[in-house]
Amino acid sequence: MPVSEKSDALRERIRTIAAFYHRKGRMPSFSEIAEMTGMRSKNAVYKLVNRLERMKVLERDEKGRLIASSIAAPVKLLGTVEAGFPSPAEEELVDTLSLDDLLINNPDATFLLKVSGDSMSEAGILPGDMVLVERGVEPKNGDIVIAEVDGEWTMKYIKKRGEGVVLVPANSRYQPIRPKKELTIAGVVTAVVRKYR
């Protein structure tokens, strides 16, 4: 087998193992590697693992189970593979955001809420929509907040007016609310999600 083809095959295998690792959050067992790569014997897998270990792509713990090294961070890997330029697509993909990353600022503090009312309909938030609510952040002027005003829960724009605040709806059928006694902010709306099909 010519060198470049051989290393292509190796790269493909590394990619397969890396994909498994990213999908399952753990390294595959020997038999799983055999299955994924189409190898027929454990011995062949053993040889592959040895080679990858020398390349620092993965490691083994004291019990012989596999631990990811550079396989967990595919960027490093590109430099160590023997031949060929890394495909530009692969390099570009490292720096992309998932929808989760885009919509959620702090995953530990973000909650879902199903909208039931229409007081924010002109802001594009409709009954049945899912909004993402972040707790523990200070609302800024103009944020949409989930708030308890004098014992009632509501979702409104928060506007600072001089000393106090006003909760402003996005629906002309509703009036702005000026909290009389108490105002508790449960969280700030960071995104709205609507799935059509």
Added chain:
Amino acid sequence: MDNQSIMIHSWPRAVLHLDADAFFASCEQALHPELRGKPVVTGKERGIVAAASYEAKARGVKRGMSLYEVRRVCPEIIVLPSDYETYSLFSLRMFGILRRFSPDVEEYSIDEAFVDLTGLRRHFHGSYETIARTIQETVESELGLTVSIGLSITKVLAKIGSRHAKPRGLTVIPGRDIHRYLQDLPVDKIWGIGPNTAAFLRKFGVATALQFARKDERFIASHLSKPYREIWHELNGRSVYPVVTDAKTSYQSISKAKTFTPPSRDATFVFAQLAKNLENACIKARRYHIAATRLIVFLRTQEFRNTGVEITLSRPTSYPADLFRALREGFQYLYEPRSSYRQTGVVLAGLVPERETQYTLFDDHAKIDKMSRIYRAIDTLSEKFGKYMVHHAASLPTKRQAQHEGERGDIPARTEDLFKGENRRQRLGIPVLNIGV
């Protein structure tokens, strides 16, 4: 001597123990603002209290109480079905917050964790106490849960701290103050010391944690076994137990038990419950690539009488088909036709890595190989279409009735009120606020 410090150094290490206050009930109150300040318990589906809010505890409600008794002592009680999916999400987030402060986090249980803060004072520009307070405030502001924290120089002392003041407590025990906290603490309140050891120690005039800590090493070495010697060192401020940071990948045993309502005396039905538990336990074992060498079967009657039996297996396995014979034998040994049963359970014990499985001379290799292929296919199907897509006929009778018939059959709101694209098996991994806006 009681006033004498045990240690001169205040912070040779810094270990924090965090314990969430009335965790399950607090999760419910965090998501349902209308429940805040009210007596709430979870565990409706089991008929007994799994967790009680502080408001409920103040009215005399305790963990494990029957709901009937709860309604008697506290008629205004709000009873909710357990929503373990949501509690697990809260738990993961709590651990996530802790990891922002230190990489050394031990997930001790769903609502408890140890954190090693040693050496982090400079990084956070503050004392260990300030860091602990920030942790407490962050959990409260981001999750809406209150937690109690103990901060000291060993795990055993940190745990004493978190119990010292609850809820929303923060107890700091530096080396030179250890004796103050041990003085009035009964010896059986120490983590790891049970009623038997406490009774034994009382015979030597040791009633408080301080008296225990002050005993000389010769006494400890000649009268107590290793775990208690370690506790003795920890109480004296010498850290023995490390904060174990690796995620749980190895298990001592896997147990699966389920209660059903109403109780049943139908042997086929009770056995089916057992079979389903076995299938569940095996799914977990296969996920972690481990196999059991012992099987424990247990039954609980309506009167809460427990019977159990342990069976040693001829070779390690994680396949229900391998275990059904043993399961049936165990069941027949335990089952009394005149009793009504409310719970069944299995424990897979003596776990070994799957790959080390040694076949005996009498095993049919071809058959075992076939079995492993079948279960691999089942696992693949389950992964794609959800659990129980394929299961053994033995557990089929469990489908004759809901796990809990009648009022207890209430299931958490989260599993009913779905977003578009969610289904009853798979939902978004984000807790849902129940606020009508």
